[in-house]
Amino acid sequence: MTAAAAGIAVVAAVTALTAAAVVPLLARAQAGAPLLDVLTAPDTLRITRFTLLQAWLSTLISVGFAIPLARALAHQPQFVLRGTLLRLMALPLGLPSLVGVLGIVEVFGQRGWVNGLLAGLGLDSRLEIYGLTGILLAHVFFNMPLAARMVLSGLEAIPYESERLSAQLGFTRAQHWRHVEWPAVRQVLPGTLLLVFMLCAASFTIVLTLGGGPSATTLEVAIYQALRFDFDPGQAVVLALLQLMLCASCYLLLDRLGTDVDPGMTLGARARSGLRGSGRRLGDRLLIAIAGAFVALPLLAIVISGLEAPLGSLLAQPAVWQAASTSLAVALAATALAMAAAWALAAARRETMRMRDPPAWRRALEQVGGLVAGLTLAMPPIVLGAGWFVLALGFDGPFSIAPAAVVAGNALLALPFAARIIEPAMLGHAQAYDRLALSLGLGGVRRFRLIDWPVLGRPAGLAAALAMAMSLGDLGIITLFGSEDFLTLPYLLLQRMGTYRTSDAAGLALILGSFCLTLIWTAEWLARRPRRSAP
């Protein structure tokens, strides 16, 4: 009962937070303006079409590359720099879009490294990224590594027994994929697709900056315009709800892809590279190297620009330290909230799963919980922020709620990541271990310490790392609630950028990146526990 109550509380809290933004904005809608007309405007149709097109293409390419990459990483556990690469792969999520875009441009842009190389080789052809190409390139840079890490977490959950059986049966690589790996990938695939889809659908800076012109406009741009230049909160809400509906239909579509998997009895040893002496070793490593370079080069460009900046003087500025500590506090609080919420929802679902014949309300909670936790990323932060702002005006004023609003907003952004990683891990683990725990008479804290955490710690670490990165790089709500006394590193970076201080901004990007990487490292290190070796 307690787990279900906590799950209901989470659903209620998320719904309330969303309503707290939507209702005040609708109340402020321009009087007399027919709200729903915007839905049938030809421009809205065009923008929606482009939003869906670029988001689906970006998602399919990102995840399409992520699966073979994750597989290669799973097969090569001894690969040098593997650990470093895995941490780096969580990093793009923690970079404000503008920083990532400038890194990408340095490598792939008009006068980027690639074009320099082409010219150096005496080739006439040039890489032209502005347009759909640039959008896709940037979205793959930001999302492919994320997707790969999520798929890899699925592959790492394959029990040792399955791998051993596969080896005993002498499965070929293709058979191994079909019977062992695919079922595991299929578990995490819907969640991964949905996350990447939402991130791409709500993309704003990337789409405008690299899109080459206003034909590349997403709903998020229209929402921003409605809220800013036209100051039409009603229209902004309607467009935001449209975006939410698109993502919800995507969710319902993808939800059918996943299946419940019974891993059967396992001793819990981690599978280590199923295929022995595989001739694919070279292929795997080549794939890892190419993908690694694709992610690392723009990051390297950011590091190089950062090192050219006056880092010493930046680090001597109190404003930088203040922003860093604010960012840290916000990220930790938002991550803790998101993790607790995701854990509660997953536990509620686990409780339902254990019942032989769960009541209808529990099944409903399962559905609604999944939907609510999965879709918080689809609600534009500027709409949430503006709504809360209006609401706060009625009370004590926005300044007193600024930290709470930013933390809550970032927790909502981070929740889908946490939920998508923790839930499958927890359910799979419960199916495998419940009987064992029961037969040993283990329960409560002891069970958590001895049985749950050693296995769930790793996915929890990944979830926390991604949630933290997502929160650190966020530039949504802070732009509404930020002030001289309350500003985060990305916000400070944007300020410097906006006043000709591009080299300061480059230095701050490096500082933010290192900071983010340190946090990711710490989260995953804390969550890693000594693994028991195979018997």
Add this chain to the structure above:
Amino acid sequence: MRRLIAAVLALITLASVAEAKETLMIYTYDGFTSDWGTGPKVKAAFEKQCDCTVDFVALPDGVALLNRLKLEGAATKADIVLGIDTNLTAEAEATGLFAPHEVTVSGLTVPGGWSDKSFLPFDWGYFAVVFDGDKLKFDQFRSLKEFVEKPGPEKIVIEDPRTATPGLGLLLWIKAVYGDQAKDAWEKLKPRILTVTPGWSEAYGLFTKGEAPMVLSYTTSPAYHMIAENTKRYQAFAFSEGHYMQIEVAGMTKSARNKELARRFLSFMISPGFQDLVPETNWMYPAGSTSKPLPAAFDTLVKPTKSLIFSSEEVARNRKAWTEEWLAATSR
């Protein structure tokens, strides 16, 4: 933990003691209040003569500033709103939140004079196509017409008029020069546009990274590079039709707690104590009297023969239609 709470409480008590002085609350944009911006120096200078405390609330830009005001309505805590431009003053006026400034405007140096009863200018500048001197020469384009119509491979990064003030500036500039032909002009200009960014920062970032040899910015942008970075590499083209102007203004709210204090600030704003700071902190031209000549670098900047500007009412009336026109011409 308990000690922390005690410390916080102590701080609050201290803060409320300091609060005894009168406070002037200024809403502005964050470039103004940044450590190196005009704000901190203005605060120090005005506090010396007013026996008051100046507090800033900083927003990302002028549009956000106006929106904040619309959201807060009559309950706003702002005494002064500083940093919206004349493209927005009609909308700002329409909120009914501003009180007449009642300040003598005879000392103002804004081209075209000043007559607005609610708002006072504190600085102004011209939009310009800024170019990279390593790649282009200043006589490449001598007019907006040449720039729009002469074909060539040199690209420009511009800002989106739906989201950024300079983007709106170019839209109005082309409208002012081409009138009914503006749509054709945009179609001709389209191949020259490398990309359209959501804000000035992205555009200027791409430009200084070398992605395009041109960017839409201000005639005063080169002064920053000359003074702060000691390089003449970045310069602006002088267009013979004239350049579109941006005038940044401030006004006092009807809800200002101490109107006399707010008015004193507005007078101070157009006096040398404030205006002397403008060129090298806000990188724009001062709108009022100064006690010293402009920095030498400003003498080398493009001086437009003609200043183009629509009235705020015209912009408010047509912005939507003109943006639609731009969209239709460039999104094909």
